[in-house]
Amino acid sequence: MAEKPWSSTAPPGEFRPYVDSSQSPAEFSVRAILLGAFFGIMFGAVSVYVGLRAGLTVSASIPIAVLSVSILRAFGRSTILENNIVQTTGSAGESVAAGVIFSIPALIFLGFSLNAEYWRIFFLALIGGWLGVLFMIPLRRQLIVKEHGNLLYPEGTACADVLVAGERGGSFAGRVFWGLGIGGVYTICMNTLQAWPGQPDYQPKWFPGSSFRAAITSEYLGVGYIIGPKVAGTLFAGGVFSWLVLMPAIKFFGSLNPTLALYPSTIPIPQMSPDQLWASYIRPMGAGAVAAAGLITLLKTTPTIVSALTAGLKDVRAKRGKLSEAKRTERDLSIKVVLIGSLVLVVMVWALLTFKPIPGAQTGVFANLIASIFVIVFGFLFVTVASRISGLIGNSSNPISGMTIATLMATCAVFLVVGWTAGPYTVLALTIGGVVCIASAIAGATSQDLKTGYLVGATPVAQQIGLVIGVMVSAFAIGGTLILMNVGLAQYKPMQLAINMQQLPTGVHVEAEHQDYHGKDYVLLNALGSHEVADGKYLYDPSTKQIEIQWVQGIGSAQAAAPQARLMATVINGILNQQLPWRLVLLGVFLVIAVELLGIRSLAFAVGSYLSIATTMAMFAGGVVRWAAELGREKKSDSESEVSPGSLYASGLIAAGGVFGLLAIIINLMQDPELGRRLPHWMAFLHLPLRADLFAWGPKLMPSLSSAPGLGVVMFVALAVSLFVSARKKLE
Helix, strand or coil, X not given: CCCCCCCCCCCCCCCCCXXXXXXCCCCCCHHHXXXXXXHHHHHHHHHHHHHHHHCCCCXXXXXXXXXXXXXXXXXXXXXXXXXXXXXXXXXXXXXXHHHHHCCCCHHHHCCCCCCCCHHHXXXXXXXXXXXXXXXXXXXXXXXXXXXXXXXXXXXXXXXHHHHHHHHCCCCCHHHHHHHHHHHHHHHHHHHHCCCCCCCCEECCCCCCCCCEECCCCHHHHHHHHHHHHHHHHXXXXXXXXXXXXXXXXXXXXXXXXXXXXXXXXXXXXXXCCHHHHHHHHHHXXXXXXXXXXXXXXXXXXXXXXXHXXXXXXXXXXXXXXXXXXXXXXXXXXXXXXXXXXXXXXHHHHHHHHHHCCCCCCCCCXXXXXXXXXXXXXXXXXXXXXXXXXXXXXXXXXXXXXXXXXXXXXXXXXXXXXXXCCCHHHHHHHHHHHHHHHHHHHHHHHHHXXXXXXXXXXXXXHHHHHHHHHHHHHHHHHHHHHHHHHHHHCCEEEEEEEECCCCXXXXXXXXXXXXXXXXXXXXXXXXXXXXXXXXXXXXXXXXXXXXXXXXXXXXXXXXXXXXXXXXXXXXXXXXXXXXXXXXXXXXXXXXXXXXXXXXXXXXXXXXXXXXXXXXXXXXXXXXXXXXXXXXXXXXXXXXXXXHCCHHXXXXXXXXXXXXXXXXXXXXXXXXXXXHHHHCCCHHXXXXXXXXXXXXXXXXXXXXXXXXXXXXXXXXXXXXHXXXXXXHHHCCCC
């Protein structure tokens, strides 16, 4: 009888890996690790850029696998197991980045500086990432092997199909490279050359308070295509509700008293622009909506959480065979490595909090020890949960933010009971939540990678070492990218506000006695939860006795909203300091309850209600392209959509938008000496004396066209057409 062909979806009794355990082809090679490390750095940085702007990330495993097959083949014959190591190592960057951007930027919203905290970000990313990998090791056999056929791990299965197709001669990389090339040219022309505006905006006078706008970037178009029309449409619905219903309603009713400023705004509503309405009123509502949606999602998965934790604990207690006696495809890192590594990471957390605290956030030795224990307890709990949920519904749908909220709420509740409510304890709570968030994010992705390895016949210990390396190298890029975006996207807005420095308003404190700006010495003030000064940083001039400049941080602005990180800060402040506009937060909570009762995915709607409509409208355009491209086509399987020509081209657009978007920020820093001075000293090489208009050819060559919103719309439509054409053309 002829042997049945390999299938990733074969039932447990009939399944066999693509590479048998008796075979030992090249796997953990130097070139595979180096290429995987490169992809880890690149996609880690890209995920930070896209995630801060769009509020979500997309899986990098499939595009990395596609690129690996093509690149390694160019340097000679490669094996499927080498390509698997590349995608395993590289995909760690995207996962760690997701955990970091969902939590660590909350430092800014809590009133602390982020720009000088590169090494703190690095170590938190490293600790959280390694915890997630280590905790997954004893769970692998239970979740990946024994549950084969029950837990599908859709991204991991699709990635295995891609690797097998590449091994058999299929080539998909052309679509990714085309998307990267066309998206790169588009991004350079728009951001660097300034040939057309990046955000066409229409604010109709006949509908005050509203704004029709779209951030016409290649990455938003690509993200919208990959998440599909349903999720993209739900996100856009949230944006429509906020920007075209709530904001005009606030403007209308606020006009009844044209001189009254309602907290948290300090400006009368009739005088507020749409951006100010969004920043003051919509974001607190959106934070409440996201928190409620995250908790509802978590409650829905409670049965899964209980079963996952029970199964994980049983597997940890089970006796394990000796590594030397196990087959190649059954070898994991030793349980001793897991236990000793976890202990070392606990000590690292304690040492980081004790010997390298954020200025103004020092806490005691005992509190730091409690925080380290919380990290381990919540970390193992939610790593187990995230891994199992990832197998059921995929990594993209994993409620990581909900798990982090639960961690923060439990931690803050304990802190509140024992009286730890001062400012430093907000950072301590965030550290716990941040590490758990990163560990949960990497655990879901690690599960998908180990599933891919199980299907193709990889050696688990090789993958686990690859993940450890991938976490470490990507952590170097993530902190730098965060700081780069916070500095590069910052704005300095002139204003005049008299303030009494001898008796500062509640919620306002001096962050620095001396802050240089344009050669002038200011006092740096920080406002958080004040009814007189809006949240943010300000430059106070002692000679005029006025605040003269508002320093808008890049992270938290409309260009990098960071909704999950804002949510983390909201939860911490709400419990420890009671510094919340509760009426607005509760509006968001009950909005989500209404949406849930309508049977709509509330988490996507809530995130959409928080983000700028410019973001959700552009992603909705990508979803519409996906809908149009799939008209008349029969979808054979879930994994087929993951490796479709359109999704590969869209992955290239996302990578192009991230890489060249970061390049535009770097060029901006080179051209502006003031921004360059805000960078940490080790990034001083970015401060070069370039002319401010050196690359801005658009305004010089075609001044009227380069500022015309219509040209931007036309170019974005052209990019969308290229995506549609690529999606309709079959893979060769």
